[in-house]
Structure formats: structure tokens, C-alpha cells
Amino acid sequence: MELRHLRYFVALAEELSFTVAAARMNISQPPLSQQIKDLEREVGTVLFERTSRRVKLTPAGISFLVNARTILSGVEHAAKDARDIGAGQVSVINVGTTGSVLLGPLAELIAIFGKRYRDVVMRIHEMGPQAQQAALLARRIDVSFIRRPPHEPDLITQLAWHENVGVVLPAAHRLAAYDQLPLSALKNESLVFLRLSDSRFARYLRDCCIEAGFTPQISHEVVESYSLTSLVAAGLGIALVPECVQKLSRPGVVYRPLEAPAPSADVQIMYRPDRSEAIERLIGLAGEVLNPGPPPREIASQ
Structure with a gap:
């Protein structure tokens, strides 16, 4: 599939006339008709209903039109960016x-x-x-x-x-009654954690726990901090997270800051x-x- 197929398709979809669309694209009608047939064959479905009196988009054609316009717009935007950068304008x-x-x-x-x-x-x-x-x-x-x-x-x-680290935990958890928590309070808790193999920040948090006197009991690991709140909400553990994560409000989950000295999420x-x-x-x-x-x-x- 080439960009010209998409341009011919969009022209016909907007004009709903092979004659008008061909004139708009500066080609004759037979080549346009062949290009549309080639496109339909490659897509694997009929995009237009054709009669002797009219041309009409099929439901598949309507869907394809949205995506075709998006692709062409993206290509035009990319080309403009390249021209501007090449000319030193941006x-x-x-x-x-x-x-x-x-x-x-x-x-x-x-x-x-x-x-x-x-x-x-x-x-x-x-x-x-x-x-x-x-x-x-x-x-x-x-x-x-x-x-x-x-x-x-x-x-x-x-x-x-600068950013601090806090604790996300279920609202009904016994530690939720405190305004802030020492890191050592998590000693006997099941923790959901960032993936240690991928994240130096996760390994830093683990080391902070060890310095506080315990090795974290990790039940599950994820890639992104905001995913931890979902696991906490499901009752799979509590989590150490950057303070920005508290912006993700979720029913039944609360955020508590850690007492100083606390890990940082700078x-x-x-x-x-x-x-x-x-x-x-x-x-x-x-x-x-x-x-x-x-x-x-x-x-x-x-």
C-alpha cells in the first residue's frame, strides 16, 4: 500500500464521484478506478458501494477513511517538520x-x-x-x-x-490511622514493588528498607509506580511510591508520608x-x- 492509494481513496471518499475525484487528482477516471480496486484488494474488503448512479462508502470504508486521514495528516506534519528543521526555522x-x-x-x-x-x-x-x-x-x-x-x-x-517517597496502603489498613510512618513500620508488611531488575530506584528503595532494619517482603513487581496503586487497591500489599503518585486518587486507597530521614524520589x-x-x-x-x-x-x- 502506497501513500498515493490513500490520497486517491480520500479524494473519492470526499467527492463520491469518480469523475470529480479524478479531476481533483489530475488523473483520468480509469486509472483512479484501478487504484481503488488495488487498494480494496490489498485491504481485503470493499470500501465503496458502486452503482450506475452513485458512489457510497461502506461501513468498512467509513472506518478506513478516519485512519487514512490520520496517516496522511501525520505524513504532512512530518514533512513540514523536516522542511522547517532543514531550513533552520525550528x-x-x-x-x-x-x-x-x-x-x-x-x-x-x-x-x-x-x-x-x-x-x-x-x-x-x-x-x-x-x-x-x-x-x-x-x-x-x-x-x-x-x-x-x-x-x-x-x-x-x-x-x-525534589520529591519525597511515601506509602500507599488500603484505607482500612491499621497503619492508615497514622499521619506519617517510619520506614521501619513496614517491616512485617507484604510489599508490591517496582521491578528490581529494571529500576535503580527500586533497588535504592530496597536498600533503604535494609538500612531501616528489614528486608522487604515483595509479593509482586511492576514496571511503573502508578501501577502499584492498582495492586494496593486489590489488597495485594502496600507500596513505597514517589509523592506524585498520590495524585492518582483511587477509592479505598490512602497515601501517607514517611518520617524523616526518609528515602527521596528526586x-x-x-x-x-x-x-x-x-x-x-x-x-x-x-x-x-x-x-x-x-x-x-x-x-x-x-
Whole structure:
């Protein structure tokens, strides 16, 4: 299937006349008719009802029209972006992050940046922490927002924003009666946890539990922090989560902060030393919006 098939299809779907659609596409009617037949054969179903008096979309054709328009619009948008970038009119920042980090102030930062710097296109790529490191080094993304960034001397990290760790637990749980909890209070509890094999943040939380005097009893592991609330709601355990997760209200589940000293869920911004001017703008805005105060000191990831 080629893009011309989709363009011919959309023209006929909008004109509902082979004669008019052919004139619109600057071809004769027989080639248009053949292109539509070829498309229907490739799709595997009839897209138009044809009679001597009219052309009408079938239910399958109506559905296909929605998707065809989306594809063509995406192609046109991609081509425009490429032309603008090639002409030096816009820059692109590819941002790597996780879904749970997006629950925090990152989305607001991206929105503010888009309004302030209209000559920069930002694209969000959700991916795991290890994949973000690989993508940064391979130049598939330009910047990463991540908890507990990996050890990588070729990348720079600095604080994006502070965030605490709290506990999510069923509202009927005996520990829910307390306004805040010491980490050691979880000693005999069944915990649902981030996947230890994928997440340095998860391993950090496990180590914090060990320092508090116990090895966490982990019943289930998941990839994203916001998935933990579903497991807690189902009664499968309690969970240690970044404080932003409490935004996900769920019946029967409550959030309690931890007593100091408590684990942190600070988010770092990570990027390559040879960052572009657009990345410099983003780093500056992050310091202004997310972590007001003196400019953070750059350090090699370690």
C-alpha cells in the first residue's frame, strides 16, 4: 500500500464521484478506478458501494477513511517538520522519561517551554530508565528526566526537582490511622514493588528498607509506580511510591508520608555534554520552574 492509494481513496471518499475525484487528482477516471480496486484488494474488503448512479462508502470504508486521514495528516506534519528543521526555522528536543515522572511537574515544564520557545518542537518518549541511558548515548533522545540515573561518565546530571517517597496502603489498613510512618513500620508488611531488575530506584528503595532494619517482603513487581496503586487497591500489599503518585486518587486507597530521614524520589535531568542551544534553554527553564534558587551545579553522572 502506497501513500498515493490513500490520497486517491480520500479524494473519492470526499467527492463520491469518480469523475470529480479524478479531476481533483489530475488523473483520468480509469486509472483512479484501478487504484481503488488495488487498494480494496490489498485491504481485503470493499470500501465503496458502486452503482450506475452513485458512489457510497461502506461501513468498512467509513472506518478506513478516519485512519487514512490520520496517516496522511501525520505524513504532512512530518514533512513540514523536516522542511522547517532543514531550513533552520525550528529545533527539536527529544525527551526521554517514564510515565510516573510525567505525573510530576514535567508536563507543566514542557507546556511552559512550548509557549516560550515556539521555534522548538518537543517530543516525549516514554521508556524505561536503562533504555533512556542507551538512547541518550546513541543520540536518539536529547535529554532524560529520571530517578536515580545510572553511572555514566559520558553524561551530565543535575537536579530537576525534589520529591519525597511515601506509602500507599488500603484505607482500612491499621497503619492508615497514622499521619506519617517510619520506614521501619513496614517491616512485617507484604510489599508490591517496582521491578528490581529494571529500576535503580527500586533497588535504592530496597536498600533503604535494609538500612531501616528489614528486608522487604515483595509479593509482586511492576514496571511503573502508578501501577502499584492498582495492586494496593486489590489488597495485594502496600507500596513505597514517589509523592506524585498520590495524585492518582483511587477509592479505598490512602497515601501517607514517611518520617524523616526518609528515602527521596528526586528527579534528575540527564544530557550529553555537547548539548544544543535548545537544550540549554530547557535546562535553564527547568531550574527556573522546577527548582527555584541558585543554578544547580553540573556533575558527571556517577
